[in-house]
Amino acid sequence: MRQDDIDIHDEGVRDAGAGHLTARADRTRAFVMTPVVGRRAGDPAERSPAARLEEAVGLAQAIDLDVLESKLVPLQQIRPSTFIGKGKVEEFADIIKASEIELVVADTALTPVQQRNLEKALGAKVLDRTGLILEIFGRRARTKEGVLQVEHAHLTWQKSRLVRSWTHLERQRGGFGFLGGPGETQIEADRRMITERILKIERELEQVKRTRGLHRAGRKRVPYPVVALVGYTNAGKSTLFNRLTRAEVVAADMLFATLDPTLRSITMPHGAHAILSDTVGFISELPTQLIAAFRATLEEVIEADVILHVRDVAHEDTEAQAADVAGVLKDLGIDLGDAKRVVEVWNKVDKLDEGARENLAATISRRDAAERPVLVSALTGEGEDVLLGAIEERLSAGRETLMVTVAPDDGGGVNWLFGHADVLARHPQDDGAVEVTIRVEPGRVEGIRRRFAKVEGGAPRED
Template structure:
């Protein structure tokens, strides 16, 4: 058994740049898939699932030396894979100098330990890999705490494994080292104490976010939240709409912490646009719970933009996965506030682009939900999206006809600050005839100030 290593030496080793460690870690990604059907009723192609797993490994810069697709007829309780397949992979690992195996499935602690013994290398499952990515990506205090809490919950069930120890708490390559077998019960108690402290800190952070959210509601501006499968182009669209510089790369989970910016709609209305973490198939339950606070903006948003990579071969299954996560957050996938955005139109050939454009055009059916085809990268279709957002917000608002005398400058200023001015005409005497649209929460103040305003037919 490896002796305990003093904490200061461990910390010094951990200070090595994680990217450099990853670049030297020859990794084998294994896709051990049973035949299954997604929510949409169609089987998710195994090769697409394996490609995604390789993308997850690449997101933390691991050196993926090889990939292996394995068809699993029956899951073995001890090693997940059958004995013959385990031995075959052991020879491949030794021949290729593999140091880390990523199993794109959920392994029990026993299965993980037994595979490590059989193969003589570190083994992590899909949950562990996603946790490592989140550990690398988290930058805000809230995000860091949530990742650490989820990581500790994951580690707590695996303290029987010889390389796991509490002192590797932070995000990063928790699977690339460890002090050896330790005092299990003491470690478990220390983990629980740390998790309790994190929960208290998260309560404080969540209260602060709640205060910020309530202050926005007092303004108030409608909230538009971007949701979608990871790498669907949400951050690129966010940057396009807000002229911000949020990290937007062709990389899974490039965005983790939520970002919000103000945007102007076509008629001058201000809205808050929020970018969120991308969803993914088989998202660990502990992460859904841990990031529920981060996703509160999604739950409370007035409009949800479901961004889809329409050029991806697995677009339908990805859309179904997002719908499933939204349902777990209490949001119906066909809710009126959801606008589907078909992104990456620039990657389509001309025939497919024209076909999807026809599908996205209004067909005269009232309230028929239609997606918006666009390219966040080139800007194509952005105007259509902005008009659709404004129309969806307007559907829940009331329009009024207001008449103002020339001397009522203060009232005119109030209208421009607190309502959407849709039309403005001035007659020969200087009297203004306005059509304005008012948010429900501002209606009482509006009617108190403009009691003679006339509600227009067809308004909400």
């Protein structure tokens, strides 16, 4: 089978002897094509063309499109007018006409001219990768913040395309009768309205940023450290989030199942608490407009005490996906190579056979202890305890362990400690006092010494 003949199909009714699916009446018929241009020097990781096509089909299905056909399109060079060659355009036009396809998804960024020329030649609406991702985000957003972020990204993208795509619009004449001079063009009016709306959204998002800052300041006073989940879309972050927090966040085998951030409390092995944050998944060629718009959300990651980089190790492109995540986070000033702050979580080990597990175990053993990934299955719970231990180890780094004696007449002393430190253990004494082992940031030690008469350094006492 030739590379460009690989097909990936959605569920549906297959015609006997046919190489495509019949359409479902309640969904838009779609054709997905993934152009594959020769790898350029400096690319961080080479992707499997078949996996790229599968991801593109998954993106299309994420907005409930009925994917009847999907094709890889090997290219030697990009055509300025239509991106793909004339022969492929004619071939696809025949397929689209025969299957009565309504929408073509091009898994690449198209210029307005390329998009318009393809629509004319193929006889169907064309949506490029950026437009498709924006559409998915628009459908997934649930909170006011998420809706604003998506609208901001979409308007920014739309504004950048006005000049190139709408140059055919004529001027609107100003004034009355034949005496009026030239007024503003339609494109200028549209750009002005878009700019005004963008500025309004930015003011509202700035308020969101301030509110998030107040929430973070409140958590620092409590003090609960923040643990953020990051990773490629569909790596299993939400399933792991549910496993660790016993929550019921939507977790589906679907690209961008999570868009709006979610925060829940988790408990460490020694009883300390932390806030776990589930964030939007990343993807290759993520539109820059979305990265900018979601910066307020991603600040939860920037400010996090510990970052869990969740990877789907059962995926054939796991290395390339990791490179994409690292690239986005690097733009935010986050280094995934910082082992003191980052835990690499290799998820979906339940999908691996015994040989693949042994290979992973051997790979992990060759790394320094502080940099070793944690093998987990968010679905089955395998490795959960090891992961919590790794999180606790990083959270405790740089903190001081103290033994505080709460006097018998200090009724609120123990509760005060629970609100201002990580309580690791407490032991009632015969005289009514309570010995409490806590772990705190160095900056809080002096306040605790002022609050209690007897404070000693030490480790948790063994029972």
